[in-house]
Amino acid sequence: MNLLQPVRRPAPRAGRLRPAVTRPRPLRELLLITVLFSIYKLGRLAATGRVGEAFANARRVWHLERAAGLPAETGVQHALLHSGTLVHAANAYYAYVHFPATAAFLLWMYLRRPGYYRWVRWTVVALTSAGLALHLLVPLAPPRMLAVTGLIDTGARYGPAVYGAPQTDTVANQYAAMPSLHIGWALIVAVGLIAATRTRWRWLWLAHPLLTIAVVVGTANHYWLDGIVVAALLTAVLLVLRPPRPAPDPVTIPPRSATVG
Numbered sequence: 001m002n003l004l005q006p007v008r009r010p011a012p013r014a015g016r017l018r019p020a021v022t023r024p025r026p027l028r029e030l031l032l033i034t035v036l037f038s039i040y041k042l043g044r045l046a047a048t049g050r051v052g053e054a055f056a057n058a059r060r061v062w063h064l065e066r067a068a069g070l071p072a073e074t075g076v077q078h079a080l081l082h083s084g085t086l087v088h089a090a091n092a093y094y095a096y097v098h099f100p101a102t103a104a105f106l107l108w109m110y111l112r113r114p115g116y117y118r119w120v121r122w123t124v125v126a127l128t129s130a131g132l133a134l135h136l137l138v139p140l141a142p143p144r145m146l147a148v149t150g151l152i153d154t155g156a157r158y159g160p161a162v163y164g165a166p167q168t169d170t171v172a173n174q175y176a177a178m179p180s181l182h183i184g185w186a187l188i189v190a191v192g193l194i195a196a197t198r199t200r201w202r203w204l205w206l207a208h209p210l211l212t213i214a215v216v217v218g219t220a221n222h223y224w225l226d227g228i229v230v231a232a233l234l235t236a237v238l239l240v241l242r243p244p245r246p247a248p249d250p251v252t253i254p255p256r257s258a259t260v261g
Helices: 026-048 051-067 072-078 082-097 098-112 114-137 154-158 181-196 200-218 224-240
Strands: 006-011 250-255
Touching: 026 098, 026 114, 051 224, 072 082, 072 200, 082 098, 082 154, 082 200, 098 114, 098 181, 114 181, 114 200, 181 200, 181 224, 200 224
Parallel strands: none
Antiparallel strands: 006 250
8 A cells, every 4th residue: 555645534413424326116105206296286176166266365465565666567578568579488398397407407417416416306396285285275366367567478379378267177276376376486496406416516506496476477477475475485395405515526635654663
């Protein structure tokens, strides 16, 4: 053994443990995600049939935002409507990015950051469960349905459209605007990638939730308050489900001096 060669030893662990490197079994994980998604969809559909309450809550939210001095959502939509290309792109982002981006993020974390995957998965489950509870407790019509807002349904008018007539929609509950899981899941994607990567450019992932906020408000699918509430819920979740501590860099120990016999 060369006594003059530096010895590299891991730094002592402190606080939270470093992330584990084992992955859950893929078939079991796929089954878990499928079951959770099915429960989420069934729960949203169980909240239908409360149309009058949903519109009453929508008027309360609109007037509460104005009383609180929040800017009207119409400003964002009017900016979109200056360009047909821009409004079409916003509609497409709303329709096609939400689920695929979240699914791709979970798959990437599973394959490339298994030590963070369980934390991310349970964060998604906790936030979605809290959102579903609010959907059941507080049905809310989106601003595109509320005439007093002066907003239009950009998806229906310019395409691509996500929703059909609320009375005949058997896939989604359109009276579940509070909170916005579009914004919530986008925030989880950004927070997860910032926590699990070390590159200096990782903070650019915040562009995803910021763009999502602009899209869901500009297309009149959500109020500002829907985003504020989901951000508060995610903050509470992250205070309980803390991210794992990243593995420390190895520490170089100076070589021991050779003794002359």
